[in-house]
Amino acid sequence: MSTIPPTQPRLRIGFLLARRFTLSAFANFVDVLRLAADEGDRSRPIHCSWTVLSSDLQPVRSSCGIAVSPDERLGNPSRFDYIVVVGGLIDEIERLSPAYTDFLRTAARAGVPLVGVCTGAFILHRAGLMQGYQCCVSWFHHDDFLDQFEGITPVSDRIFVVDRERLTCSGGASSAHLAAWLVDRHIGRAAARKSLNIMIIDEVLAADDPQPGVPLELKTRDPLVRRALALIQQNLDSPPRVSEVADRLDVSRRKLERHFREALGLAPGDAFLRVRLAQAEFLLHRSERSVTEIALATGFCDLSHFVRVFRDRQGITPEAWRRDQPGQALPSA
Structure with a gap:
């Protein structure tokens, strides 16, 4: 990650990457932050910053095989405005490090909003951090969620859901739209639209826009x-x-x-x-x-x-x- 300038970013994001996480969901989210953080596409984290966290600093391999090296150890979650959990393959969710679960629970107690991207919502739920909150998952994983969590019906007809200090999205391109929503909220609408435009995403989608998929x-x-x-x-x-x-x-x-x-x-x-x-x-x-x-x-x-x-x-x-x-x-x- 680039060296953070002396000015305090208005939006600070910490990422937790699950084993075999979805690379496109992570990359879309980060690129919106990157493009909103500076003039043009110079990528300096001036207005917002992004940090990949880990318990052991070992590279985390995505579902497509590409690995990402963490920047920092977990530490105190309160140094971030949001903690974003990027999930991926369903079979890997149960293998999440207990240190990650403890970190997420500490963040929740401290009032740090938690974001579940792709199957990151499964991880938050498994950690006991989604009770009483609406939860968005992809239509493709709707029934997988029902299989794992009885008595809970996830939202699978919207691209993302913001419910107080829990934010969840279906992954893929919706990650960019959720990141743009955060940029709009903390930095400004012009920065959010600039990011999406540079990424050749013409239309800004809102939370209640539908997911394409099975009716x-x-x-x-x-x-x-x-x-x-x-x-x-x-x-x-x-x-x-x-x-x-x-x-x-x-x-x-x-x-x-x-x-x-x-x-x-x-x-x-x-x-x-x-x-x-x-x-x-x-x-x-x-x-x-x-x-x-x-x-x-x-x-x-x-x-x-x-x-x-x-x-x-x-x-x-x-x-x-x-x-x-x-x-x-x-x-x-």
């Missing part, structure tokens, strides 16, 4: 149905047929249909179509792609097919639906 009405704890929905989500531009999904999951089509009927009250094909249409709505509302491009991106063979299916389900064409959304003035085809 909430399709959430289930059935592992077979969850795997099938994830498979469709990951292949939106060329969605496999129901029989192909069954083959990939090594089950019979009849078994797959039975599980969907019992879990969601839907046939698999209807559920898969809902996932594709939900993504199409997200792109219509949140991107400048043409309707033709969105049709192809969500697996429809051509524009006329997309328009027909969309109108059958929504009672309105994609172009008309887009015009009805607040703040939208985008190309239609």
Whole structure:
């Protein structure tokens, strides 16, 4: 980390990186801070500072294999305005060092706000620090959270949640938006917008903006149905047929249909179509792609097919639906 100038930064962030943390979530968060901290992109930590903390100063390897070397030992958390926990692979959460848990609990007692990025929310919850707080997790990890923490329903339809001194986000690009929210709060809106603009993020998203992903009405704890929905989500531009999904999951089509009927009250094909249409709505509302491009991106063979299916389900064409959304003035085809 660069040497901090004599002036006191207005925003001081301490990072804890879990084993196999998500590098993109960490990098997006840090880059917003870096670009807001100085004039241009000179990266001097003048207005805000960022420090990677560790109990032993050993490099921490991310889920993609790239390692990050910590800057300082844990020490007193009160020297920071926020402690940000960056999670990653679910299987690594239980292996978090007890020293990290003690540090987070000390920070909470001292009133230092805690931030959970990606599965960092799982880590905060496992440390007993999320009781009574809303908690945001990615739609992709919604059911994993339910499996680990009974009786708690996480927020999986928003990109981040600010609930008093607990801030949580779904990871990925949402990390940049949460960091920009902090910059806006402590340094100013111009600095926040400057960071996102330099990162080629055109639109500033608020906490209540939706995550793209599986529609909430399709959430289930059935592992077979969850795997099938994830498979469709990951292949939106060329969605496999129901029989192909069954083959990939090594089950019979009849078994797959039975599980969907019992879990969601839907046939698999209807559920898969809902996932594709939900993504199409997200792109219509949140991107400048043409309707033709969105049709192809969500697996429809051509524009006329997309328009027909969309109108059958929504009672309105994609172009008309887009015009009805607040703040939208985008190309239609």
